[in-house]
Amino acid sequence: MEAGREQSVLTVAGVEALFAALRDRGYRVVGPTVRDQAIVYDDIATVDDLPRGWTDEQDGGHYRLNRRDDDALFGYVVGPHSWKKFLHPPRQRLWSAKREDGETRVTADVTEPPRFAFIGVRACELNAIAIQDRVFLGGPFADPHYQARREDAFFVAVNCGQAGGTCFCASMKTGPKAEAGFDLALTEMLEDGESRFLVEVGSDEGHDVLAALPREPATAADEATATGIVARTTASMGRSMPEGNIRELLLENLEHPRWDDVAERCLTCGNCTMVCPTCFCTSVEDTSDLTGTETSRERRWDSCFTMDFSYIHGGSVRSSGKARYRQWMTHKLATWFDQFGTSGCVGCGRCVTWCPVGIDITEEVRAIQGGD
Numbered sequence: 001m002e003a004g005r006e007q008s009v010l011t012v013a014g015v016e017a018l019f020a021a022l023r024d025r026g027y028r029v030v031g032p033t034v035r036d037q038a039i040v041y042d043d044i045a046t047v048d049d050l051p052r053g054w055t056d057e058q059d060g061g062h063y064r065l066n067r068r069d070d071d072a073l074f075g076y077v078v079g080p081h082s083w084k085k086f087l088h089p090p091r092q093r094l095w096s097a098k099r100e101d102g103e104t105r106v107t108a109d110v111t112e113p114p115r116f117a118f119i120g121v122r123a124c125e126l127n128a129i130a131i132q133d134r135v136f137l138g139g140p141f142a143d144p145h146y147q148a149r150r151e152d153a154f155f156v157a158v159n160c161g162q163a164g165g166t167c168f169c170a171s172m173k174t175g176p177k178a179e180a181g182f183d184l185a186l187t188e189m190l191e192d193g194e195s196r197f198l199v200e201v202g203s204d205e206g207h208d209v210l211a212a213l214p215r216e217p218a219t220a221a222d223e224a225t226a227t228g229i230v231a232r233t234t235a236s237m238g239r240s241m242p243e244g245n246i247r248e249l250l251l252e253n254l255e256h257p258r259w260d261d262v263a264e265r266c267l268t269c270g271n272c273t274m275v276c277p278t279c280f281c282t283s284v285e286d287t288s289d290l291t292g293t294e295t296s297r298e299r300r301w302d303s304c305f306t307m308d309f310s311y312i313h314g315g316s317v318r319s320s321g322k323a324r325y326r327q328w329m330t331h332k333l334a335t336w337f338d339q340f341g342t343s344g345c346v347g348c349g350r351c352v353t354w355c356p357v358g359i360d361i362t363e364e365v366r367a368i369q370g371g372d
Helices: 012-024 123-137 144-150 204-211 220-235 246-251 258-265 271-275 321-340 361-369
Strands: 007-011 027-035 038-043 054-059 062-067 091-100 103-108 115-121 154-158 184-191 194-201 282-288 294-301
Touching (some): 007 012, 012 027, 012 204, 038 054, 115 123, 123 321, 154 204, 184 204, 184 220, 194 220, 246 321, 321 361
Antiparallel strands (some): 007 194, 027 038, 054 062, 091 294, 282 294
């Protein structure tokens, strides 16, 4: 554990008190819950809404929920949802216009978003949010909708107690321990079937919230247990990204035969971009009523896998599945560095799990690199 950070221990009752304290401060509490045979992110009220006693089994194109042999609150990895759906919603109205008495009045969308408190944010997801911060808040122009949702959000991170079959965050240096970007970070420690949580403070707001909770000071044994949990998770990653300069590898192999191989399997469905916590591509749509007096403009998620995304007069720039998959992978792992200074991948493994045919981004890199 990092020296100098305040650490305490909470019980399950203390986590319940945390939820209540956040609601009292005006936050909308959002966290993991079981729905439709998956662990998704939604509004939660008590610890009973958490996926207590559930875990997930993941592999390429495979996701299943299974019962654990204990009552761990956070004994799973990540599901199909990412926090992107709250900070960068799938649909966002930008403005509306109305023509009345010969004049047209345009009104920007100024809906005040809720103050979010996100529960159970993993290290890879914190890194994904930091990447989207650079996309939407970096440079001379900030996205006002993202900024309004992001600036007052409270993050309760959870250090991973297990790695999933498609996780490779350790090789991307984005997990499994949360290092920054959180207000409070929890490590769940199971003792005789009971959960206790080592709590690390990451901000002044986190300190103030923790001060109002029933807690105990962390002992050296608690810190050693939490460190061991993270170390075991690191050692049990289901995947790993190959080492080396992947940016140069991909940009120097744009005509590699592996692109044809993956194109034969890829359905160009866009699942990988929809579940990815960093993909940010959008399209804009205008709609009007039947009288022609009212109209609105809405932004919605889009994907580089759709034909229309790169459509210009005369046709699509990337008309083949090969071109669209190559665009996605080379942007994610190569040209993202040119735009934003980092990789666009955090190793969460969602693109592997939720690909219907199990295409594995780490396997594709390894094949282009010349490995098995």
